Amino acid sequence: MADADILAGLPPARRRMTMKKFVRRRSTIAFVMTVPLILLIVLLVVYPALFSMYLATLNKSMERFVGFGNFEFLFKRDTFWMVVKQSCIFAVSAVFFKALIGFFLAHFVHTIPVKGQRKWRGMLLVPWVIPPAMSTLGWFWLFDPSYSAFNWLFVRIGIDPVNWLGDPFWARFSVILVNVWYGAPFFLIMYLAALKSVPDQLFEAASIDGANWWQKIWYITLPMMRNIISITVLFSLIVTFANFDIVRILTSGGPVDQTHVFATWAFNVGIYGNDLPLGASVSLFMLPILGISAIFILRGVNRRGNEA
Numbered sequence: 001m002a003d004a005d006i007l008a009g010l011p012p013a014r015r016r017m018t019m020k021k022f023v024r025r026r027s028t029i030a031f032v033m034t035v036p037l038i039l040l041i042v043l044l045v046v047y048p049a050l051f052s053m054y055l056a057t058l059n060k061s062m063e064r065f066v067g068f069g070n071f072e073f074l075f076k077r078d079t080f081w082m083v084v085k086q087s088c089i090f091a092v093s094a095v096f097f098k099a100l101i102g103f104f105l106a107h108f109v110h111t112i113p114v115k116g117q118r119k120w121r122g123m124l125l126v127p128w129v130i131p132p133a134m135s136t137l138g139w140f141w142l143f144d145p146s147y148s149a150f151n152w153l154f155v156r157i158g159i160d161p162v163n164w165l166g167d168p169f170w171a172r173f174s175v176i177l178v179n180v181w182y183g184a185p186f187f188l189i190m191y192l193a194a195l196k197s198v199p200d201q202l203f204e205a206a207s208i209d210g211a212n213w214w215q216k217i218w219y220i221t222l223p224m225m226r227n228i229i230s231i232t233v234l235f236s237l238i239v240t241f242a243n244f245d246i247v248r249i250l251t252s253g254g255p256v257d258q259t260h261v262f263a264t265w266a267f268n269v270g271i272y273g274n275d276l277p278l279g280a281s282v283s284l285f286m287l288p289i290l291g292i293s294a295i296f297i298l299r300g301v302n303r304r305g306n307e308a
Contacts, residue, residue, distance in 0.1 A: 055280040062277060070281040079257055079265075084285070087261040090172070091240040094179040099233055101180065102187020107217070109188070110195045121192075128185035136249040139178045143250065168258035171251050175259055178246050183239075187232055194228040195221070234297045241286050262286050 059066050074080045109120050127135065142149050143164035151161035164170050202220050211219070222229075244263035247253065253260035253268060260268070262282060270279020 052280045052284060055277050056284055058277045060275045060277060066277075070278050071285075073278070074281055074285070080282070082257065083260050083262060083265045083282075086172070086259065087241060087286075088289070090176060090179075090243075090261055091237055094176050094183065094240050095233055095236050097176070097180045098183045098187050098236060099229070101184045103191050103229075105184065105188045106191035106195055107221070109192055121189075124188055125185045127182050128189075132182055132245045133249060135182060136178055136246050139174070139181075140250055143174050165251055166255055168255055171255060171259045175247055175250055178250065179240060179243060182246070183236060186236065190228060190232045191225065194225045198224045230297050234294055237293055238290055241290060 055062070056070055057065055057067055059069070105124060109117055109124070112120060141147065145151075145163060145166060148161070148164060150164070154161055162170055164174050198221060202224075203216055206216050206220060241261070242263055243261060244267065247259055247261055247264045248267070251259045253264045257265070262285065266279045266282035269282055270276045273279070
């Protein structure tokens with residue numbers, strides 16, 4: 001006999017008690033099953049974060065407590081504020097173009113007949129599937145000052161070669177370009193899933209009312225996807241701010257520290273400079289920036305959820 005049949009035959013008071021025990025038992029089982037994941041998160045995320053906070057309060061030799069001394073030292077360095085500016089420009093620019101390209105690619109794939117979508121999804125997801133370090137090495141050869149495939153093509157069509165990784169402007173452009181190339185497929189797959197959930201009846205009604213392609217996107221697609229767009233942007237912003245491998249492989253922060261972001265400069269200060277507490281202080285400065293961004297983005301998501 002099923003559990004529902006057994007409960008149906010019990011008095012109301014007894015039925016309520018049995019249901020409470022059943023729910024409590026299921027909750028306990030669910031908690032026990034998540035304990036390994038909780039321990040893994042504590043081990044790999046919480047402990048390193050707390051240890052970094054502790055490390056940032058020590059002096060260079062890690063023998064004396066200095067409180068906020070490391071942060072005060074950073075605030076007086078022009079290089080630190082240059083890294084803050086570059087990190088914000090890098091993250092905001094890359095996330096903007098990833099979101100824009102991912103949206104239009106998702107809309108393009110969504111309009112293809114179902115039989116052809118699998119092929120396009122497979123091809124467009126290739127940059128995201130390849131390990132970032134491996135794909136960045138390929139881009140490094142494309143930007144190489146002596147053997148650049150781009151410069152070879154430019155020379156053939158009469159354009160002067162570009163010093164991709166030696167000029168500060170083009171070095172920043174190259175780093176952002178590679179990040180966009182790698183991250184746009186993530187937006188594609190998220191937005192494509194959101195587009196699948198938009199009812200076709202809305203587009204049919206809009207077509208009957210005479211709406212054009214842009215009006216359908218502005219008044220139907222974007223409002224229906226606002227929450228998933230916000231969450232995807234927030235996740236990508238966190239990952240992009242913490243990006244290390246692309247900048248490290250392409251420019252190592254050069255030329256003259258002009259492409260450093262928080263992760264690469266913290267690595268240089270902490271490992272090459274043999275000052276782990278100062279490097280931890282640099283990395284922790286991402287926390288308030290991302291925290292403020294998360295508050296604004298998630299507040300918009302909660303407001304739209306309450307309105308719905």
